[in-house]
Amino acid sequence: MDDTIVAISTALGKGAISIIRLSGKDSIKIVNSVFNGVDLNKVDSHTINYGFIIDGNKKVDEVLVSVMKAPRTYTTEDVVEINSHGGIIATNKILKLMLKKGARMAEAGEFTKRAFLNGRIDLTAAESVMDIIESKSNEAMDLAMKGLSGSTRKLIEEFRENLIKILANIEVNIDYPEYEDIEEMTIKDIEKEIKTMKNKLSKILESSKNTRFIKDGINTVIVGRPNAGKSSILNKLLEEDKAIVTDIEGTTRDIVEGSIYLDGILLNIIDTAGIRETDETIEKIGVEKSLSLIEEADLIIVVLDGNKKLNKEDKEILERTKNKTRVVVVNKDDLKQNVDPNELPKEAITINTFDNSIDKLKDKIRNLFELEKINTKEATYFSNTRQIDLVEKSLDKLEIIKKRLKEKTPIDLIELDLKEVFDTLGEIIGVTYDEEIIDHLFENFCVGK
Ligand SMILES: Nc1nc2c(ncn2[C@@H]2O[C@H](COP(=O)(O)OP(=O)(O)OP(=O)(O)O)[C@@H](O)[C@H]2O)c(=O)[nH]1
Ligand SMILES: [Mg+2]
Numbered sequence: 001m002d003d004t005i006v007a008i009s010t011a012l013g014k015g016a017i018s019i020i021r022l023s024g025k026d027s028i029k030i031v032n033s034v035f036n037g038v039d040l041n042k043v044d045s046h047t048i049n050y051g052f053i054i055d056g057n058k059k060v061d062e063v064l065v066s067v068m069k070a071p072r073t074y075t076t077e078d079v080v081e082i083n084s085h086g087g088i089i090a091t092n093k094i095l096k097l098m099l100k101k102g103a104r105m106a107e108a109g110e111f112t113k114r115a116f117l118n119g120r121i122d123l124t125a126a127e128s129v130m131d132i133i134e135s136k137s138n139e140a141m142d143l144a145m146k147g148l149s150g151s152t153r154k155l156i157e158e159f160r161e162n163l164i165k166i167l168a169n170i171e172v173n174i175d176y177p178e179y180e181d182i183e184e185m186t187i188k189d190i191e192k193e194i195k196t197m198k199n200k201l202s203k204i205l206e207s208s209k210n211t212r213f214i215k216d217g218i219n220t221v222i223v224g225r226p227n228a229g230k231s232s233i234l235n236k237l238l239e240e241d242k243a244i245v246t247d248i249e250g251t252t253r254d255i256v257e258g259s260i261y262l263d264g265i266l267l268n269i270i271d272t273a274g275i276r277e278t279d280e281t282i283e284k285i286g287v288e289k290s291l292s293l294i295e296e297a298d299l300i301i302v303v304l305d306g307n308k309k310l311n312k313e314d315k316e317i318l319e320r321t322k323n324k325t326r327v328v329v330v331n332k333d334d335l336k337q338n339v340d341p342n343e344l345p346k347e348a349i350t351i352n353t354f355d356n357s358i359d360k361l362k363d364k365i366r367n368l369f370e371l372e373k374i375n376t377k378e379a380t381y382f383s384n385t386r387q388i389d390l391v392e393k394s395l396d397k398l399e400i401i402k403k404r405l406k407e408k409t410p411i412d413l414i415e416l417d418l419k420e421v422f423d424t425l426g427e428i429i430g431v432t433y434d435e436e437i438i439d440h441l442f443e444n445f446c447v448g449k
Pocket of ligand 1: 224225228229233244247248249250251272273275331333334353
């Protein structure tokens with residue numbers, strides 16, 4: 001990590017300004033060797049300096065160079081940023097020059113990785129940087145900012161401090177077994193502490209599930225028998241004629257996708273091929289796809305045709321989705337209703353796609369996901385699967401500890417379990433980390449960040 005890295009940090013393309021960023025001990029020296037202006041070795045930290053980048057005696061570009069000396073920088077190393085004129089040619093020329101002068105091309109996420117490895121930010125903050133770049137809505141952005149501000153780290157550190165106290169307590173106990181009254185106290189303390197920790201963690205975990213929706217949106221699939229009006233519902237939701245609608249059964253064969261915002265939460269909607277038994281090859285593949293999408297979706301919109309009696313396929317779809325998060329929509333309520341109300345689940349709503357009754361569907365979804373309650377001020381902490389998996393792992397272990405305490409398992413065994421929780425929590429913020437995971441994590445970043 002003692003080499004100097006360089007990358008173009010802005011998006012490549014036409015723009016007023018591009019930024020070429022360097023980090024490492026030779027950053028200032030490298031830029032200074034091709035800079036026509038003041039001597040960058042002599043300027044104060046955190047200054048912006050006007051001049052030209054030169055290649056031999058040829059001017060490459062007119063630039064502003066920011067010099068930021070360690071340790072108060074993004075990576076905690078010396079960082080130099082060259083603001084050049086936008087445009088691929090000039091920017092690339094400067095980048096090449098930096099490489100020629102001894103800098104190495106940065107890997108994806110390497111600047112942020114250095115910030116982490118140098119101890120300036122914890123792992124959850126690093127992940128938040130990526131989340132900010134990838135935010136799809138204001139809500140997602142707010143959440144990522146929370147991560148960056150270190151609230152996750154603070155919470156985890158608090159838990160770990162409590163664990164240290166317990167562990168110390170146990171150590172005393174093991175070292176001085178003759179004091180039986182100490183043991184009594186310790187067990188009680190541990191029990192109490194474990195209980196509060198478990199409660200807090202499970203609460204946050206619960207709200208973290210919403211967090212995933214804020215970040216990635218709700219994956220929604222519309223299913224039902226052919227001609228029920230699935231594509232019409234998609235179009236109505238999207239307020240555009242995206243999917244083809246005809247009165248011919250089997251119109252939609254491949255999936256059609258679109259998305260809308262409901263109370264700031266993204267709804268990724270997929271319209272599917274109507275489900276029926278068919279020998280037609282293309283349609284058959286479509287039907288199979290529809291069935292598999294049911295398994296993966298966060299929300300299923302089951303569409304029935306109110307003008308018709310339920311058939312075998314309708315009943316099968318209702319059965320298949322009954323334990324999933326779903327909305328049952330009886331469509332075409334402008335026509336004579338032939339569907340038997342007794343065969344419908346209680347929560348079913350009736351609409352048609354000609355008036356504004358689609359709002360009933362939107363309201364139903366709002367209620368189902370308590371969208372008005374998903375607000376980023378309250379939404380907490382764990383914002384990706386890596387973090388959530390580790391929290392779940394800690395919770396499982398805490399449950400085991402609880403059981404063992406009841407069974408009066410020897411305290412030194414419990415100590416091992418507690419240490420494991422301590423380490424697992426540490427993994428969340430990256431205090432105990434696996435190098436492979438870290439590498440993998442930062443690879444998902446863009447170069448220059
Ligand atoms: N009367 C009435 N007709 C509707 C309504 N919604 C859709 N339709 C009609 O029903 C027919 C089928 O609509 P689609 O949206 O293509 O149905 P689908 O479920 O996507 O059909 P497949 O793609 O074949 O599975 C079209 O002729 C629509 O105009 C409604 O609320 N009332
Ligand atoms: Mg369709």
